[in-house]
Each structure stands twice: as C-alpha cells, then as structure tokens.
Amino acid sequence: MSEEKFDAALALLSRLDPENLVANIKAIIELEPELAGDLLSSVDTPLKVKSDTDFQNTEFLCCDYNRDIDSHRSPWSNEYLPKLSSEELTESPFPSDSLRQLEIAMNESMDIYRDLYYEGGVSSAYLWDLDEATDDFAGVVLFKKGLESVNRWDSIHVFEVINTGSHDFTYRITTTIILHLERQGNNNVTLSGNLTRQTEKSVTLNGAGSEEKVHLAHITNLGSTIEEVESQMRGLLEVVYFDKSRDIYHELRNDSALADKLNKHKHQELIKGLQGL
Amino acid sequence: MSKFVDLITQLVFDAAPQEINTVSELLATVTDNKSNDVILQVVGEYNVAKRLPIDLNGSYVFATEYNKQGSKFYDPFHKVLFSVDHLKRVGLDVESHEVDVTKEQKDIYEQLGDYISGSFPGSGTYTVLPADNADELVIIIVSTRYSPNNYWSGYWKSEYIYNSSSRSLKGDVHVSTHYYEDGNVQFNTSEVFDEEEVDEVVKTIHKLESAFEARLDKSFRELNEGEFAKLRRRLPVTRSKVSWGKAIGNYRLGKDASKGM
Numbered sequence: 001m002s003e004e005k006f007d008a009a010l011a012l013l014s015r016l017d018p019e020n021l022v023a024n025i026k027a028i029i030e031l032e033p034e035l036a037g038d039l040l041s042s043v044d045t046p047l048k049v050k051s052d053t054d055f056q057n058t059e060f061l062c063c064d065y066n067r068d069i070d071s072h073r074s075p076w077s078n079e080y081l082p083k084l085s086s087e088e089l090t091e092s093p094f095p096s097d098s099l100r101q102l103e104i105a106m107n108e109s110m111d112i113y114r115d116l117y118y119e120g121g122v123s124s125a126y127l128w129d130l131d132e133a134t135d136d137f138a139g140v141v142l143f144k145k146g147l148e149s150v151n152r153w154d155s156i157h158v159f160e161v162i163n164t165g166s167h168d169f170t171y172r173i174t175t176t177i178i179l180h181l182e183r184q185g186n187n188n189v190t191l192s193g194n195l196t197r198q199t200e201k202s203v204t205l206n207g208a209g210s211e212e213k214v215h216l217a218h219i220t221n222l223g224s225t226i227e228e229v230e231s232q233m234r235g236l237l238e239v240v241y242f243d244k245s246r247d248i249y250h251e252l253r254n255d256s257a258l259a260d261k262l263n264k265h266k267h268q269e270l271i272k273g274l275q276g277l
Numbered sequence: 278m279s280k281f282v283d284l285i286t287q288l289v290f291d292a293a294p295q296e297i298n299t300v301s302e303l304l305a306t307v308t309d310n311k312s313n314d315v316i317l318q319v320v321g322e323y324n325v326a327k328r329l330p331i332d333l334n335g336s337y338v339f340a341t342e343y344n345k346q347g348s349k350f351y352d353p354f355h356k357v358l359f360s361v362d363h364l365k366r367v368g369l370d371v372e373s374h375e376v377d378v379t380k381e382q383k384d385i386y387e388q389l390g391d392y393i394s395g396s397f398p399g400s401g402t403y404t405v406l407p408a409d410n411a412d413e414l415v416i417i418i419v420s421t422r423y424s425p426n427n428y429w430s431g432y433w434k435s436e437y438i439y440n441s442s443s444r445s446l447k448g449d450v451h452v453s454t455h456y457y458e459d460g461n462v463q464f465n466t467s468e469v470f471d472e473e474e475v476d477e478v479v480k481t482i483h484k485l486e487s488a489f490e491a492r493l494d495k496s497f498r499e500l501n502e503g504e505f506a507k508l509r510r511r512l513p514v515t516r517s518k519v520s521w522g523k524a525i526g527n528y529r530l531g532k533d534a535s536k537g538m
Binding site for chain 1: 280281284285287288291292293296299300303304306307308309396397398420421422429430431432433452454455456457459460461462463464465466467468486487489490492493494496497499500501504505507508509510511513514515518519521522523525526528529
C-alpha cells in the first residue's frame, strides 16, 4: 500500500462529517481493504464500554490498544473478555509484572481524577513495554462520559515514557478528545467532532530510589500533564464548538449585517458632514 | 459495481459542501483513479442536491431539476442556457436564452435580492423558478463561505415551494459549518417551515429565517452552558487542581467519610 493513499484516506476523513466517522472508515475499508489495518489503528473513534465479569462487573474502556482478537483486556482483573482460550492467551500481550504494578496504581489514580472532573463516566489506563533492555514504556489513558446520553465526551491520551539519561524522563502525549453535542427540537442542532494536540515534557526524577517511588513519580508527571492538557483542550473545544461555529454561521447569514451597514453608512455621512464644516 | 457506487455516494454526500473538490480529488487517490467517472457522476448529483452555485463568468446560478432542459440548464434572469463542469462547478457552452418570466416570479426575485444583500454577508445566490405544478414557484437561497487558509467552511441553504392559489409556503433550511485545523468539528442544523395565508412571500421568508437565527443563537448558548458544562468540570468541586502522588487517595477517604462509610 502506498503512503500517499493512506494519507489521502486520513485527509478525506477530516473533510467528512465527523458524526459518521465510524461508518465512513468502514466505507473506505470496503473500497480499499488494504487500508484496514492502518486506518483502524491510527484513527481514534468513540470508546466502547465493557463490564469486567471477574471484577464485580466494573466497567472498563476498549480501544485498539487493549484488544486481542475480538477480546479486550480489563485493567481491573487483567483478564481478556470475552475469555480467550489458554492457547490464544500464550500469544496475547500483557504488561511485565513491574509494569502491571504501575498500571494498577495508575488506574486507581486516574479513577479518582475522573471522579473529581467528570463526576461519573468511566476511566481506564493500559500500559505496555517498549523495549526489554530499557525501562521505556508506553500507554494510553482513557476517559468517557455520557454513556447513556446523546451528549458524549471521549478523551484518549496515548503516551510514551522515555528514559533519556539516569533520572531524566521525557513524556510524549498525543491527546484526542471526541465530543458530540446535540439537541432535538424545532431546530435540530448537532455539534460533533474531535480535536488533537501533542504535548512533550521532560522531568528529572530527583531522589526517586525504589521502584514504587519511581512509579509514583511517573503517575504524578503523567497525571498532572493530562490534567493540564485536558483543561486547555476543554477551553479550546468551547472556543471551536461554540464561538467558531457561531462566527462562521454569521458569515453566512446575519440580520445585524444590514443594521451594521446602515450604521456604517450613517457614520460615514456624519464624518463627511463634519469634514465639510 | 453498484456497491462501489453506493460507497462513493455515501462518502461524497458526507462532504462539507464547499470542500467537495478536495473530497473528490482525495477519493480518486484513495481508489487509485480506477473509477473517476463514477466520482464525477456522483459529484454532479451532489452539486444538484446541495444547490451548489455554478460560476458563469463571475455570476452565480443554480443547476437543479427545476431548470434542467435536456442535458443543459437555463437561468431565466441571466437569460442563458449552459452545461456544467461539475468538478470545477463552472458553466460551459453558455448561450443566450430567453424564457417567459411571470410578474410574480420577477417581483419575488427582485425582493429576494434586497433581502439577501441585507442579511447574507456571504456570497448569496438565489433564484425563483416554476415548480412542478402550475401556481407553484420554487425559491432557493444558498450562501457559502470557504477559507481554506484558515481551515473552515460554511453553507446555508433554504428552499421553499410557494403556492400562489392556496397562498401556502413550505420549505426548510439546512446549515453546516466545518472547522478542521488539528481536528474535525462540524455543526449541523435544520428546520422545517410550513406557513399558511402568506401575503408577502419574501417578508415571510425573512421573518421565518430571522426567527430561526434567533433560536440558533439561543441553542448555542444553552448547549454551552448546559450539556457541555455537564460533561466535564472546569475544576473539581474543591476549586483547586488535583494533588497527585500518594496523597491522591485522600480524596477517596474524604468522600467515603462524608458518606459515612
């Protein structure tokens, strides 16, 4: 498959109605099946929710990063659901023991963060090792709000944590927020779409000795960065969804345009009159 | 083959209207240029359905089912007959062509011109054409804006059927705006109108569309302050940022304690 074709498919999706993103990805794949793998792994779509039957039916979020075959790994029980056969599981990805400890702690912290900002919804964090020889790892932190409602918010933070020298770490985060708002009535209104932003932060972990302390430092650094990015993007979404859309609308039609034009005309007449004095 | 046409139709009809040229080029690349004739045909159907204005040497007209004449289209006010290059949305083989215009049709057209220059700061295109039944006129207003350097486009279409014997006015308005810098955000809205005992057609349209605009401004405000605000707080109830690290567990202890757990 050519790079050009894949880039064209991504550019095409950004020109089509984001409300129909999933259906449009499907249509492109039907036209060009060879694009399936790359499109499904690189385009963020609204997150699905499953219940962890091995963990009091606690809900968890599903995306391509915790998927194997048609099952998704729960961050709570660490099981793939629906259950995979023991043969299939030998091939399934799991984080190393140490990374799993960090994943458990990160899920606990992100769940508290979710409660504080979202007052509901579901969160999940998944980690995977990047390179056996280093402590570099990657992961994704997910939040979803509005499961039962037509109004939905999905946050997807994909990150890499790279050890750049003894205690120095670089955090690279790509954040996508998918937001859908709608209202039915005399006039049906929908505001739908997604915004993406990249963030990078380098931190020296001073005095972090034990593995537990290093883990806590990673959660603090990732957590505070995600908190900051989400706050900025919440502001950006508000500007784009409401102010920008309304401004573009008024470039199309604006009842006050006539009044403005008349006022401007009167104003010019007035200035001319004054100049004539 | 018809499955292919269906898929192309689905994708083309989902394009932001002013961006249809880019969409058709990208679709040609994605499909290895193997069926550009299908894309061209579907884009033509899209232009007609969305009433996208056709450029006739700087003046804009519509190509619709109402002004089709054989394989060409006519415009009663610019007094021309033309074919359409649908990919570029320009007129071809333009020749002069006179058709009878009723006084009512002409009056509505002229009043529309005043209304549009007052309330449509975008490039507004409009027309009044005989509809399928005698006594009926179709009125079309389209306003578009495209700013590719700033990654946005916008589209307004309102269309009405006016019946001069029953004095009814039925129609609808569709608006979409698209913003695609570092993402893809689309706003869509529509409303249906059905008025009886209409005396002054253009005044009634103006009144309906102004009320639509006022409701729209209100919907934006309410969605922002209501549904949007409910999804994620600006700050936690504590009004301060989260204390990450070991202390984060205290939030839960506090919450459980307040519940008496």
